Amino acid sequence: MEPLVKLSGIIKQFPNVVALKEVDFSLREGEVHSLVGENGAGKSTLMNVLYGVIQPDRGDIFIRGEKQHFHSARDAMNLGIGMVHQEFMLAPTMTVLENIILGFEPTKRSVLDYDLAYEQITELSREYGLAVRPESKIMDNSVGEAQRVEILKALYRGAEVLILDEPTAVLTPQETDELFRVIASLKQHGKTVIFISHKLQEVMEISDRITVMRDGKVQGTLDVADATKEKLAVLMVGREVFLNIKAASTKAGPVVLDVRGISARGRRKLSELTDVSFQVRAGEILGIAGVDGNGQSELVEALTGLGRVDQGEILISGTPITNLSPGQIRKKRVAHIPEDRNTSGLCKEMTIGENLIAITLDQPPLSKHGVIRSREVNELAAKLVKEYDIRPANHRIRTANLSGGNKQKVIVAREVSEDADLLIAAHPTRGVDIGSIEFIRSILLAQREQGKAILLVSADLEEIMSLSDRIAVMYEGKIMGIVPAAEANERVLGLMMAGATYDEATQGKGDEVIEA
Amino acid sequence: MKPSILDRLSKLQSPINVLAAVLLGLVIGTALMAIQGHNIIEAYTALFNGAFNGRFNFGGTLERFVPLLLSGLAFAVASQASVFNVGVEGQLYFGAIVAAYFGYVIVGLPSVLHVALVLLLAGLAGAIWAFIPGFLRATWRVNEVCTTIMLNYVAIFFTSYIVNHVFKNPNIGVPQTPTIQDSARLARIMMPSRANTGIFIALGMVVFFIWLMDYTTIGYKIKAVGFNAHFATYVGFRSRWIMIGTMALSGLIGGITGAMQVIGIHGYFLDNFSVGYGFDGIMVALLARNNLKAIPFVAFFLAVLKSGAIGMERFTGIPRELIGIMEAVIILFAAAEALIVIRKRVSLGKGGAEVV
Incomplete structure (x- = not known):
């Protein structure tokens, strides 16, 4: 024909x-x-x-x-x-x-x-x-x-x-x-x-x-x-890609992030946070699954100081950070990959290098008495560009000209290199190319290996299931339940994402668990 | 990859546009002279002489250069944080009256100290005056253009009240303050003109602010807030206070602009003395595209035009308003963002060909 x-x-x-x-x-x-x-x-x-x-x-x-x-x-x-x-x-x-x-x-x-x-x-x-x-x-x-x-x-x-x-x-x-x-x-x-x-x-x-x-x-x-x-x-x-590999689960350490019954106003009624509690330990990834707009954005904003908490308490390694400013929370060793890389995550008028140094600018060796030390800045920027395979490999280029995947790599490089105790990653691979997805996921896993606590928010169930140690499902601003990754499958998570509790989702279906 | 000529040209996009605007302004101004039957060569010669020929004329140019430079700097500094300080005029009045007061009441200080103190206090007054719209903008998003314009009137009338009723030189009929102490005066550098050492202070301030913006963490934060406040907040900067602080810095420069007129030129505060220095600053910053390094050149160019216009009027009878028209045309064209558009190549990184 x-x-x-x-x-x-x-x-x-x-x-x-x-x-x-x-x-x-x-x-x-x-x-x-x-x-x-x-x-x-x-x-x-x-x-x-x-x-x-x-x-x-x-x-x-x-x-x-x-x-x-x-x-x-x-x-x-x-x-x-x-x-x-x-x-x-x-x-x-x-x-x-x-x-x-x-x-x-x-x-x-x-x-x-x-x-x-x-x-x-x-x-x-x-x-x-x-x-x-x-x-x-x-x-x-x-x-x-x-x-x-x-x-x-x-x-x-x-x-x-x-x-x-x-x-x-x-x-x-x-x-x-x-x-x-x-x-x-x-x-x-x-x-x-x-x-x-x-x-x-x-x-x-x-x-x-x-x-x-x-x-x-x-x-x-x-x-x-x-x-x-x-x-x-x-x-x-052009080569084999590993999207689903996961290193053997390491032993989770002490509690890093402790969220105790927080409530916060939402952009919409459905995304209002009500009595949300969970913990993330060092060396584990807690995935937050859920259909977009069920309070995930509000949760991340509450944890990072970008939004206000009306009730409840948030602790980082035992110290309360409830309603502190984003800058103060970062000082408690919290890093944050935001869901919106174009408006929050990057300053597109600035160069790759300038974006990379944004959070470590005030510390030596990048600056001394408020004066930026260009040599150190350039060295660090060049190093990160190389380490995180940011292309084009020139830190003097404005980020506006980068592809989605490379923009995201700039953000990941900045947040991860800060060496924080808690990494909050909101939709870290949304809308990026498959090579970058693989790269970013491997970095998250490597961070876990190093004993960081990671909170991973994603609407991509596959991503959540392949990376997380435990999975919390959010629905209408509430946590429907927290499931160990080993016991999770798409069906159970899917039911919970639609508003069922873990027990409801598993009841009577325990024997016909479909493979994930 | 090697940058092509086009790529390099596109970096020069805005200077080229500004030059084009200036040329167009000159062409239209010249055409107007010609239409009115003036001898163009004679006119430009008179303009040139008025601006450069002899200590008096050149000094006059420098004298006009200082307020243009400083108020342009004030506006451009605020613009770095994306705030529009249209209130330089008001800050300048406040700075001037404060300078006149402390220049008069403090007696017996060495000149250097006295001048420094007066400038500092005047700058502080301007900063406080600019703090108000800055605070309103950063806290409740009250449009700073409106508030600064309104506060200009408050400043002008308030200082007018002071100079008429509270702090007036009783020996003179016109509303002006008593003459400041000699120790507070800036030295003349080009007698018989009124050009003074203030020009060095002003240039020093420009250098300082270029350094501040390009080489310090404060400058980085100000620019980050100006480009993208969401980003600045997210990475942990206190965007609100940075915005307010930048506005105060801008007001500080505005206050010093006013003080320089008092301690450098007049020696006292005269009711309604400013001929729109603060607004000229907006013009300077606009032509310089808020680029601090370009501000001295633009300010000097406009000072030449202003000072040359007087000479031209005197010797050829061409009204100086014609130069005003020329300035207006230049601004009009400069404000048109894309007078000449250099098409930038879509230069992407390796393998990046997803154009369109």
């Missing part, structure tokens, strides 16, 4: 880098084809070539066997190719309906025909199960809704091939499930979908075929039946 889309020998060079090195890619009609690879592998560039946004230096594009030359996205659209970018291209102050028809407005006697447009859109939305509110403004829509609008927009323009660029990066798990249903229905209607992601789990779940890219080259295309996560990871990274 002739492929619907065939890209052959695509070469694209950007100043200083070759983004695509002779890439071949083909797409069968009606399939869901995933494109995976680390950040910077060239996935988005390749798709932008197919969508006509980027013109390749060399190579050909064939649509149904016919050679095409795209001058702009309009040419691609006319041939039935639609793309939903990672950053939505929507006008926030206009309605859903207006956004969808923008540029392709139906007219009746050269007057905009809203009624027809409304009809067409509701028809499309029913057909594909894409629930939207045509009259609402984009700015009043959730991220998931906005994404559906983008998909509808592409369909409205007559897309047969839909390119979804990392669509799940911005979605909650529930929204992701819904998106997968939409993709399934698109496929049912004979549409072809290209799904870009670096989350292997998702890719395995919805694809027919998977193409892996690395360093601007295609490493291989696999049928989903032949693919395993391990195989894909090897193709992506």
Whole structure:
């Protein structure tokens, strides 16, 4: 069968880098084809070539066997190719309906025909199960809704091939499930979908075929039946990756963090902390699992001094730190990898080096009597950049220019090198590439080996289960129970994340425990 | 990888824009002169002479340079923490009246000590005056632009009351304070102009603040708060107090600006004496893009224009307001962030090609 889309020998060079090195890619009609690879592998560039946004230096594009030359996205659209970018291209102050028809407005006697447009859109939305509110403004829509609008927009323009660029990066798990249903229905209607992601789990779940890219080259295309996560990871990274190894559990030492019945106001009703208690010992990782927005952020803020505690007490190695300032809590040897690396974790206007020294600046040898000693600062920065494999390996570069994984490595390097007793890591690997995930996880485990107490907050159950010694599940601002990792499985944790206590979750199901 | 010419140019983006703005301002100003039938060469010669020719003229330029330099520095320092101190004018009035008072009442101190004391107290007055909007901003997010502008009026009218009713030189009809002691005066350096040793103090302060911002932990913290207050708080800095402190530092410079006019130029506080020095400072900082190292050059350029304008008016009859128009045009263009846009290459690290 002739492929619907065939890209052959695509070469694209950007100043200083070759983004695509002779890439071949083909797409069968009606399939869901995933494109995976680390950040910077060239996935988005390749798709932008197919969508006509980027013109390749060399190579050909064939649509149904016919050679095409795209001058702009309009040419691609006319041939039935639609793309939903990672950053939505929507006008926030206009309605859903207006956004969808923008540029392709139906007219009746050269007057905009809203009624027809409304009809067409509701028809499309029913057909594909894409629930939207045509009259609402984009700015009043959730991220998931906005994404559906983008998909509808592409369909409205007559897309047969839909390119979804990392669509799940911005979605909650529930929204992701819904998106997968939409993709399934698109496929049912004979549409072809290209799904870009670096989350292997998702890719395995919805694809027919998977193409892996690395360093601007295609490493291989696999049928989903032949693919395993391990195989894909090897193709992506170019070597074996160990995401799930865990060193044998060491003996936990004395209690470092002691949280006693704290309550705190939340951003929403559901995230209000009520009577939260737990302990973290030296040399252990306590994982906090839970669906995002169930009080995890508030908990971390309370522990680090960024938020206020209304009731209860927090102790670090026996000394109370309740409601102290972030600076005072850091002095009690607490390090913190924040959930939001772009606003809190890094100062993007500053260089890698300046970011690395932020918390140790006041101590010798970095400064003396308030005067910064540049030589020591540069030495330390260069050392950390090397040790933590931060790329590009130049600490004089502004962090704004780094990829997500490298930004996160800067933060991890700063917080871990401080040599604190307690490390609070909130979503340390969210949205970073697989190589960095592996690296960051290995650092957390190494910290545990060194006898640090680690509190790991993550919405990624797999991460929680593979790293933690004990797992606490949060639901609506409460701890539903703390489970030793050996006794935890996805089902029990999942039930607890939905509001069951440990006993309820295990009752009557003790004998049919499914393997994790 | 080697930085390309474009990469290097993009680092010069803002200086190039400022130069372009200045050139455009000059072109438009010159065009206006030409339209009115003035001889352009004559005009510029007169402008040049007015600014540089002879001790009196050059001294006049230096005399104008000092307040421009200091008030520009005051505004730029506050900007490092992302606070906008539009209240330099008010801080300057407070500094001036305090300088006039202590310059007069303290008798018998050696000159160096007296000058230092007066400057310190004046700076303190300015700092306290700036503390108020700083505190309001950092604590309750009261917009500092509004509060500083309003506090300017309070300062101007309050000092006006003092000089009219409380601390007035009884021998003179105009509202001014008694002349300060000789020990509090700054020495003239270019008689017969009023240029004085204050210029060295001012330049010294610029050097000090450049050092403070670039080489000390305090400077690092101020910049961190200015760039990203969330980050600063998260890494453990006391963002609120850093913001307030920076505002106070800015006010300190503002107060000293006022004191310099009293002890360097007039010898007393005169009701309503400032011709908008504080606001000129905003112009200086804007043109210098809040870069402390650029402030002396910008301040000097504007001092030349201001001082040359007087000479030009005197010898060619071109009204000095024309130079005012020129300044306004320059500011207008300088405020347009992207007059000339140098496209920066997307330079990414190894393997980083995920452009778009």
